[in-house]
Amino acid sequence: MKDLTGRKCLITGAASGIGRATARAAARAGAQLFLTDIAEAGLHETVRLVEADGGRVAAVQPLDVADYDAVTAWAERVHAEHGSLDVVMNIAGIATWGTVENLEHRHWRSIIDVNLMGPIHIIENFVPPMVRAGRGGHLVNVSSAAGLLALPWHAAYSGSKFGLRGISEVLRFDLERHGIGVSLVVPGAVRTPLVGTVQIVGVQRDDPRVRKMTGLFEGHAVTPEKVADRILAGIRHNRYLVHTSFDIRIGYWFARKFALPYEIAMRLANRQFSRLLPEPERAATPR
Numbered sequence: 001m002k003d004l005t006g007r008k009c010l011i012t013g014a015a016s017g018i019g020r021a022t023a024r025a026a027a028r029a030g031a032q033l034f035l036t037d038i039a040e041a042g043l044h045e046t047v048r049l050v051e052a053d054g055g056r057v058a059a060v061q062p063l064d065v066a067d068y069d070a071v072t073a074w075a076e077r078v079h080a081e082h083g084s085l086d087v088v089m090n091i092a093g094i095a096t097w098g099t100v101e102n103l104e105h106r107h108w109r110s111i112i113d114v115n116l117m118g119p120i121h122i123i124e125n126f127v128p129p130m131v132r133a134g135r136g137g138h139l140v141n142v143s144s145a146a147g148l149l150a151l152p153w154h155a156a157y158s159g160s161k162f163g164l165r166g167i168s169e170v171l172r173f174d175l176e177r178h179g180i181g182v183s184l185v186v187p188g189a190v191r192t193p194l195v196g197t198v199q200i201v202g203v204q205r206d207d208p209r210v211r212k213m214t215g216l217f218e219g220h221a222v223t224p225e226k227v228a229d230r231i232l233a234g235i236r237h238n239r240y241l242v243h244t245s246f247d248i249r250i251g252y253w254f255a256r257k258f259a260l261p262y263e264i265a266m267r268l269a270n271r272q273f274s275r276l277l278p279e280p281e282r283a284a285t286p287r
Contacts, residue, residue: 027055098201
């Protein structure tokens with residue numbers, strides 16, 4: 001899909017961050033937008049910005065992608081009024097980090113519901129009509145560097161992002177015969193509101209050491225606009241793995257080529273993170 005002009009494009013997580021930036025970029029490229037997010041006020045602000053840029057929003061719906069019935073009902077309305085779509089982008093997501101002894105069931109459940117089941121709900125409602133339409137198309141799933149690498153304290157988050165990576169890798173080949181491309185986006189640090197709101201279970205966010213680490217993270221972060229540009233380039237070039245920063249590209253290459261040094265690096269990183277835990281928990285951490 002070399003050109004988005006006139007293409008019908010669905011974007012989840014459109015209220016802020018990568019979703020909003022991608023919506024604006026896709027609109028400038030000529031796409032008709034179908035936007036959704038759980039944050040209604042932010043979603044309508046994105047619509048205002050897109051229309052101020054001269055873009056077209058064909059449909060907008062505040063909803064939680066984790067709610068299968070809500071996604072299904074919206075999909076039925078969209079298809080009844082507009083027919084099948086051409087591009088589907090799963091960008092919505094949440095983040096919670098923490099060690100396994102601090103994470104509660106609700107943390108695991110919410111991450112899986114939004115980051116994994118949410119994209120599944122979108123895929124099962126919007127991709128089969130694309131297949132039946134026979135016009136080809138493109139599916140974009142935003143995973144994470146945590147879907148490639150064993151980052152410390154990311155067990156729940158990585159579970160959702162590795163799962164989305166697995167789905168994408170299979171669909172990459174399953175959908176090829178229908179002319180539908182698949183892109184898996186693996187951002188590292190991105191300067192979005194999620195940086196300031198991510199929940200780190202068992203750690204105080206106002207701890208100076210945590211603030212310092214967050215500052216380092218933000219220092220390496222790219223803008224949502226840069227990520228949006230990479231996503232659209234991935235669609236145009238039918239690129240499967242879409243990196244948004246050089247460090248993650250190198251990290252993934254290193255993990256595949258040098259297994260033992262990669263394991264050592266991950267162990268050292270985990271020990272560094274463990275220093276942020278309260279004293280009794282840190283003392284119990286194996287050395």
